Amino acid sequence: MLDIKKVSRLTKANLLYQRAEEAWKEGHLRSAFQLFLAAAKAGSDDARAIVAQFYDEGIGVKASEDSALRWYRLAYRSGNAMAANNLGVIWRDRGRIDRALMWFLRALELGDEDANLEIAKIYLNAKSSPEKAVQYLKSACSGKFITDGSKEEARALLRNIRVKHP
Amino acid sequence: MNLSHGYDGAWGNLTGMLGASGYGACSGTVMSASANGNNQLTGFTYDAAGNTLDDGNIHNYIWDGESQLASANGVGYSYDGDGRRVAKVGSKFYWYGSGGEILAETDGSGNTLNEYVFFGGRRVSVLPSTGGPLYYGSDMLGTSRVMVQSDGTLCYDADFTPFGEERPYTSNCSQNYKFEGKERDTETGNDEFGARYYSWRYGRWLSSDWSSVPVPVPYANLTNPQTLNLYSMVSDDPESFADLDGHTDDTPVQSGTYSGSTPVVPTDNSNNSSETSQQGKLQAQQTTAAAVSLAPAATEGASTLSTGAITTVAGIGLAVFADVAAGAALIIRTADVLVENSQGKEKLAAVESQVAAENNAILHPPASTSQQGAVDTAPMQAKGQGGQGKGERGQAAKPDGTPNAAKHAKPAPGKPGRWIVKDPHTGKESLKSPGWQP
Numbered sequence: 155m156l157d158i159k160k161v162s163r164l165t166k167a168n169l170l171y172q173r174a175e176e177a178w179k180e181g182h183l184r185s186a187f188q189l190f191l192a193a194a195k196a197g198s199d200d201a202r203a204i205v206a207q208f209y210d211e212g213i214g215v216k217a218s219e220d221s222a223l224r225w226y227r228l229a230y231r232s233g234n235a236m237a238a239n240n241l242g243v244i245w246r247d248r249g250r251i252d253r254a255l256m257w258f259l260r261a262l263e264l265g266d267e268d269a270n271l272e273i274a275k276i277y278l279n280a281k282s283s284p285e286k287a288v289q290y291l292k293s294a295c296s297g298k299f300i301t302d303g304s305k306e307e308a309r310a311l312l313r314n315i316r317v318k319h320p
Numbered sequence: 321m322n323l324s325h326g327y328d329g330a331w332g333n334l335t336g337m338l339g340a341s342g343y344g345a346c347s348g349t350v351m352s353a354s355a356n357g358n359n360q361l362t363g364f365t366y367d368a369a370g371n372t373l374d375d376g377n378i379h380n381y382i383w384d385g386e387s388q389l390a391s392a393n394g395v396g397y398s399y400d401g402d403g404r405r406v407a408k409v410g411s412k413f414y415w416y417g418s419g420g421e422i423l424a425e426t427d428g429s430g431n432t433l434n435e436y437v438f439f440g441g442r443r444v445s446v447l448p449s450t451g452g453p454l455y456y457g458s459d460m461l462g463t464s465r466v467m468v469q470s471d472g473t474l475c476y477d478a479d480f481t482p483f484g485e486e487r488p489y490t491s492n493c494s495q496n497y498k499f500e501g502k503e504r505d506t507e508t509g510n511d512e513f514g515a516r517y518y519s520w521r522y523g524r525w526l527s528s529d530w531s532s533v534p535v536p537v538p539y540a541n542l543t544n545p546q547t548l549n550l551y552s553m554v555s556d557d558p559e560s561f562a563d564l565d566g567h568t569d570d571t572p573v574q575s576g577t578y579s580g581s582t583p584v585v586p587t588d589n590s591n592n593s594s595e596t597s598q599q600g601k602l603q604a605q606q607t608t609a610a611a612v613s614l615a616p617a618a619t620e621g622a623s624t625l626s627t628g629a630i631t632t633v634a635g636i637g638l639a640v641f642a643d644v645a646a647g648a649a650l651i652i653r654t655a656d657v658l659v660e661n662s663q664g665k666e667k668l669a670a671v672e673s674q675v676a677a678e679n680n681a682i683l684h685p686p687a688s689t690s691q692q693g694a695v696d697t698a699p700m701q702a703k704g705q706g707g708q709g710k711g712e713r714g715q716a717a718k719p720d721g722t723p724n725a726a727k728h729a730k731p732a733p734g735k736p737g738r739w740i741v742k743d744p745h746t747g748k749e750s751l752k753s754p755g756w757q758p
Contacts, residue, residue, distance in 0.1 A: 159460045162560040179754040192564050195441050200735075207750050221418050228440075235733070236740055236749045243747045265733060272747050301742050303728040 167196035174201065187214030194225070199232035206237060210244075219244060230257075235264035242272060251276060267297030271304045274311065288315060323481055325523075332546035332556050333359055334523040337483065351522060359549045361522065370528040370550070377521060378508050387527055389517055393507040405512060408505075420514075422503075434495075443501055454493055461562040462501035467493055482558045484511065484520030500562045515566030523558075524551045529568050539568045726758035 174189030187208045193201035206225030209218050223244060229237035242257035255276055261269035270293045277287035294300060294308035326336030333355035353361045360366050365374040371383040382391040388399050396409035404420070407413045412433065415424040419441065425433040437445040437453075442462060447453050454475065457466040463484075467476035475493035478486050484499035498504045499520060502511045510526065511518040517526045528550035529539060540547045546555055547568070554561035554568065725741065732738040732751055739752045 159560070163460060163562075166561055175754050195564055204751060210748070211750065218418065224418070236751065240748050247746075266749075268730075268742055268747075268749065299730060299733065301728045301730045302726070303744050304742065306727075307744070 163197055167193050167198035167201070170196055171198045171201050174204075183208075183214035185214070194228075199229070199234070202232060203229035203234040203237050206240070210240065230260065230264075233264060235261050235266035235269075238264055239266050239269050239272070242269065246272070246276070251280070265299055267294060267300040268304045270294035270297060270300070271308050271311075274308065278311065278315075284315060288312065291315075325482070327556060328355055330545045331355070331359055331549050332552050333361075333549060334483070334552070334556060337481075337523065339481070353522065359551050361524070372519075372526040375519060375522065375526070377519075378510075381526065383527070387530070389526070392505070392510070392517075395505075395507045404514065408507075436497075443497055446495055446497075454495065456497075458501060461558075463499050463562075464495070464497055464501060467495065469493070481520075483523035483553065484518070484558070486520075513563055513566035518553065518563070518566075523553055523556075525553065525566075531567075729758040 170189050170193035174186050174193055177183075177186035177189055187205070190201045190204045190208065194205045202225055206222045206229055208214055209225060210222035211217065223241065226237040226241045226244075230241065238257050238261035242254045242261060245251075245257060246254035255273065258269040258273045258276070262273070270290045274287040274290035274294065277283045277290070291308045291312045295305055295312065297305070323337065323339035325334060326338075327333060328335050333353075334351075335353050335355065337351040339350075353363055356362055358366075358370070360370070361375075363376050364372050367373055367383060369383070369387050371381070371387055371389075373381050373383075375381070378393050380391070380393065381389060384390040386403075388403065389397055391397065395411070397405050398407040398409060400406045404416060405414060406416075410428050412428070413426045413430075414422050415426065417423040417438070419438075421438050421441075421443070422436060423438075424435045427433055432449055434449065435447040436443050437447070442458060443456055443464075445453050445455050452470045454467050454469060456464050457468070458464050463480050464476070465478060465480075466474060468474055474490060476488070476495070477490040478488040478498075480486055480499055486498055486504075496503045496506065499511050499518075500513075502513050502518070504511050505517075508517075509519075509521070511520065516529070518524075519526055531539070544555075546552065550568075552568070554563050728744055729739045729741045729752075732740045735751075738754065739756055739758060740749050741752055741758075742749045
């Protein structure tokens with residue numbers, strides 16, 4: 155049965171989200187951040203990832219990687235692939251390769267095929283499993299939900315591996 | 321419990337609360353008031369900025385130059401640069417977490433009074449300075465309804481009227497975070513919501529709403545005059561909406577299609593059973609509906625829509641359940657309704673996927689595939705070993721003239737017309753703002 159209260163709450167969250175989007179479009183970044191934050195707290199899944207992104211990039215709010223981590227994690231629980239990918243990047247940059255790998259794999263599970271490239275780079279840097287790197291690079295080359303830039307980079311890396319390991 | 325609420329004309333001032341019966345020996349709230357042309361209650365005293373100086377119950381509210389409540393009933397308040405209350409002078413300090421939630425309270429000497437644990441943005445537990453932890457059970461509005469000790473013993477159980485009056489059944493453990501999870505100040509009985517203070521006795525704010533950014537009419541939906549009332553609580557619909565921060569922000573800024581922010585929830589009588597509080601909710605909603613019917617603009621908007629109609633505003637599908645007789649409507653984004661239904665969710669996903677595919681086909685026509693092949697070799701030669709995005713900074717466009725941004729952009733899943741851009745140097749992805757095109 156339709157839960158009216160839940161729907162009402164989600165409706166409020168979505169209305170806040172809609173207003174936040176308008177503010178963002180018009181360049182009112184501080185206002186947009188506050189509205190996205192309110193929407194996220196009211197239960198908007200989409201807003202969570204954007205709040206995280208705003209914290210991460212310092213848009214409309216003072217940049218805070220820790221806050222970004224917290225909101226990215228919440229966004230991931232809502233099924234946001236971008237959040238998982240960015241968590242992977244943050245942990246990779248902090249030197250926690252094991253965690254980074256876990257998050258990139260989660261991003262991949264959620265359909266973010268750019269994560270193939272990042273996973274391959276981790277295996278290439280570790281120099282432990284070039285065959286795994288090749289596997290992920292091939293997946294990147296044939297991916298659909300992946301940027302052209304990542305595809306190009308994957309092709310170049312693959313070519314480089316073949317030159318070194320013909 | 322039977323509760324009835326009265327409102328004045330089109331502006332939605334709560335002018336009467338009457339109840340209750342059938343609630344043991346407890347007497348109910350009786351409130352009767354009238355509002356002037358500024359939506360201020362005539363029994364109240366206000367300063368020139370619209371802040372309450374005397375509400376008939378507390379006679380000595382003192383406000384500072386920033387319209388922050390500096391003192392009430394003899395207790396002084398201090399605020400930080402972000403406007404958050406950080407102290408009750410001499411008795412309590414508040415310590416905030418990164419998300420703006422109060423994580424701890426200390427006394428004037430720095431001794432911890434309470435520590436709070438949050439999960440998913442909600443207060444779930446308090447660790448008092450003495451005794452074991454207590455756990456909160458809150459309703460969908462965030463109101464603390466029950467509290468249990470660590471062994472499961474119930475030590476607090478209360479109902480709240482729609483506008484926040486506490487009706488405790490059991491109250492063996494004291495704590496102050498009650499209506500919508502906000503602190504109820506013991507010295508005044510008012511609730512501290514962040515931006516403003518709320519008086520449940522009168523179902524209204526002590527000060528008028530304000531906006532941190534300069535906009536002509538903040539938070540107002542110009543098709544619904546009730547939203548111009550800067551003192552009303554969540555457009556007089558506290559059963560459906562919780563206030564997050566003291567600002568009235570539940571109102572959509574749209575025109576034409578919405579009939580106002582106050583929904584009339586289709587009520588299934590079978591759910592009301594014999595629970596007295598449910599009856600109170602129903603009564604409150606019916607009263608709210610009557611209030612909305614007095615809003616001419618609202619009625620006009622609703623009259624153009626039929627029950628269950630689906631319309632589109634700013635590209636968002638909306639299901640509108642309009643009760644023309646009552647002059648009110650419940651507006652739900654169709655996506656939310658579909659999410660409630662697994663089959664609907666699949667259909668929605670299929671539609672979104674189709675739209676995304678169409679967008680993709682338009683933005684990446686098949687002809688460009690062969691060009692991609694060309695790009696595949698030429699730029700790589702320039703890039704040599706092809707480091708991470710190496711050599712791309714000075715590249716303003718692809719050979720075919722496509723802006724370089726497109727190379728690192730991909731359509732955002734489930735968001736037609738939106739783009740995710742990947743930073744080639746860091747690997748981070750970010751959703752671009754509405755209207756952005758690669």
